[in-house]
Amino acid sequence: MSKMNALNKITIIGLGLIGGSLGLALNKKGQIPALVGYDLNLTSVQQAVAMRAVHWGTMSLKLAVEDADLVILAVPVGQIKNTVLSILPFLKDGCVFFDVGSTKESIIKEMSRILPAHIAFIGGHPMAGSEKAGISGAKDYLFENAIYVITPKAEESPENLHKVLQVIEWLGAKPKIMSPEVHDQAVAGVSHLPYLAAVSLVQTVGELGHKIPDAPLLAAGGFRDTTRIAGGDAVMWRDIVLSNQENLIEMIDAFQKQLDQVKEYLIKGDGERLEELFLSSKNLREGIPVSYRGGLPQIYELLISIPDQPGMLSLITGSLGAAEVNIAEIEVLRVRENHEGAIRLAFQHQSDLDKALIILREKGLSVSLPTA
Numbered sequence: 618m619s620k621m622n623a624l625n626k627i628t629i630i631g632l633g634l635i636g637g638s639l640g641l642a643l644n645k646k647g648q649i650p651a652l653v654g655y656d657l658n659l660t661s662v663q664q665a666v667a668m669r670a671v672h673w674g675t676m677s678l679k680l681a682v683e684d685a686d687l688v689i690l691a692v693p694v695g696q697i698k699n700t701v702l703s704i705l706p707f708l709k710d711g712c713v714f715f716d717v718g719s720t721k722e723s724i725i726k727e728m729s730r731i732l733p734a735h736i737a738f739i740g741g742h743p744m745a746g747s748e749k750a751g752i753s754g755a756k757d758y759l760f761e762n763a764i765y766v767i768t769p770k771a772e773e774s775p776e777n778l779h780k781v782l783q784v785i786e787w788l789g790a791k792p793k794i795m796s797p798e799v800h801d802q803a804v805a806g807v808s809h810l811p812y813l814a815a816v817s818l819v820q821t822v823g824e825l826g827h828k829i830p831d832a833p834l835l836a837a838g839g840f841r842d843t844t845r846i847a848g849g850d851a852v853m854w855r856d857i858v859l860s861n862q863e864n865l866i867e868m869i870d871a872f873q874k875q876l877d878q879v880k881e882y883l884i885k886g887d888g889e890r891l892e893e894l895f896l897s898s899k900n901l902r903e904g905i906p907v908s909y910r911g912g913l914p915q916i917y918e919l920l921i922s923i924p925d926q927p928g929m930l931s932l933i934t935g936s937l938g939a940a941e942v943n944i945a946e947i948e949v950l951r952v953r954e955n956h957e958g959a960i961r962l963a964f965q966h967q968s969d970l971d972k973a974l975i976i977l978r979e980k981g982l983s984v985s986l987p988t989a
C-alpha cells in the first residue's frame with residue numbers, strides 16, 4: 618500500500634459483536650499502527666481493550682476519530698446517521714467511513730445527503746454473525762471465508778476502494794461488490810426473512826405451550842437449528858427490518874405462498890407432490906456452498922456411534938488429548954436411555970481428523986465421516 622493510501626489509524630465505533638470481532642481480527646493481523654475503539658457503553662470499551670480488540674479505547678468521539686484514515690461504523694442501523702453527524706466535525710480530509718450495517722439502500726441515500734465531498738462513505742456488510750449481542754461473543758475468526766458485501770458509488774476513488782478491500786483481506790473475508798438495492802433485495806430473502814420465520818416459529822410454539830405445557834420440552838435439534846437466530850438482539854433486528862420494509866414484505870408474501878402451497882397438498886393428502894417438494898428443497902439446499910459456514914472457518918468432522926454406558930465421552934476426549942489431537946467442537950447427538958447415541962467431533966485441520974480416525978478405531982469405536 619502506498620503512503621498516500623496508508624491505514625495508520627483505524628477507529629471502530631460500536632464495540633459489540635461485530636465491532637469487537639473486526640477489532641480482534643485486525644489486531645491479530647498486526648498491520649495497523651493505531652487501532653482505536655469507541656462505544657457509548659464504558660464497559661464495552663474496557664472489555665475491548667482487555668480483550669485486545671483495540672489498542673486503546675475512549676469515550677471521547679473527538680479523540681477516537683481525529684486523524685483516523687478509516688472509521689468503521691459497527692452500531693445498529695438506526696444509529697448510523699446520528700453517529701456520522703456527531704463525528705463529522707473531527708475528521709481529517711480524506712477519511713473514509715465504512716459501515717457494517719445489515720441494510721444498505723437507505724443508509725447510502727442518507728449519507729449522500731449529509732456528507733461533504735471530502736469525506737467518503739463506502740457501504741459494507743459482512744455476511745457473518747451470530748445471535749449473541751455484545752463484545753463477549755466477539756471472535757477473531759468470525760469473518761474468515763465469509764462474503765463481505767461492499768456497495769461503493771460508481772465514481773468512488775480507487776484509493777478509497779483499496780482501503781476497504783485491504784481491510785476485508787486482513788479479515789480473511791471475500792469481497793463482493795453489489796448495488797445497495799440488489800443487496801437489500803437479496804438479504805431480505807437470505808437473512809431477514811429467516812429471522813422473521815424463526816420469530817414466528819418461536820411464537821407459534823409459545824402459543825402451543827399454552828395448550829400443551831409439555832410441548833416446548835419436546836423441542837429437539839430441528840427446532841433449535843431453525844430458531845437459533847430468534848435469540849438475536851431485538852433493537853438490532855427492529856432497525857434492520859424497518860430499513861428493509863418493502864423488500865421484506867415482498868419476501869413474506871412469497872413465503873406465505875409457499876406455506877399455502879404445502880397446506881393445500883396436506884389438505885389433499887397429496888403425498889406425491891409433498892415428496893417432490895421436499896426432494897427439490899433438499900437438492901436446492903445441498904446446492905448452497907458448504908465450504909462457507911456462516912463465517913466460521915472450514916472444519917473437519919467425524920461421527921462416533923457410542924453405546925449408552927458411562928465413561929464413553931472421557932474415553933474419547935482422553936485418548937485424543939493424550940495424542941495431542943485438538944478437538945474444535947464436540948456435540949452429543951441422539952442420546953436416549955438404553956439406546957446407542959452419537960457424538961460429533963470437529964477439528965480445525967485435516968491432519969487432526971486423520972489421527973482421530975485411527976486412534977478412535979483402535980479403541981474399538983465405530984467412527985464414520987458425515988455425508989455432505
Ligand SMILES: NC(=O)c1ccc[n+]([C@@H]2O[C@H](COP(=O)([O-])OP(=O)(O)OC[C@H]3O[C@@H](n4cnc5c(N)ncnc54)[C@H](O)[C@@H]3O)[C@@H](O)[C@H]2O)c1
Pocket residue numbers: 630631632633634635636655656657658661691692693694696700717718719720742743744745746747748749750751752850853857
Ligand atoms: N449480529 C450480526 O449477526 C450482524 C452481522 C452483520 C452485520 N451486523 C450489523 O452490525 C451492526 C452491529 O451489530 P452487532 O451485532 O455488533 O450489535 P451489538 O449489539 O453486539 O453491538 C452494538 C454496539 O454498538 C454500541 N452502540 C450503540 N449505539 C451506539 C452509538 N450511537 N455510538 C456508539 N456506540 C453505540 C452498543 O453499545 C454496542 O456495544 C448492526 O448495524 C448490524 O446490523 C450484525
Ligand SMILES: O=C(O)C(=O)C[C@]1(C(=O)O)C=C[C@@H](O)C=C1
Pocket residue numbers: 718719743744745746747748807808809846911
Ligand atoms: O447468526 C448468523 O450465523 C449470521 O450469519 C447472522 C446474520 C444472518 O443470519 O444473515 C444476521 C444478520 C446479518 O446482517 C448478517 C448475518
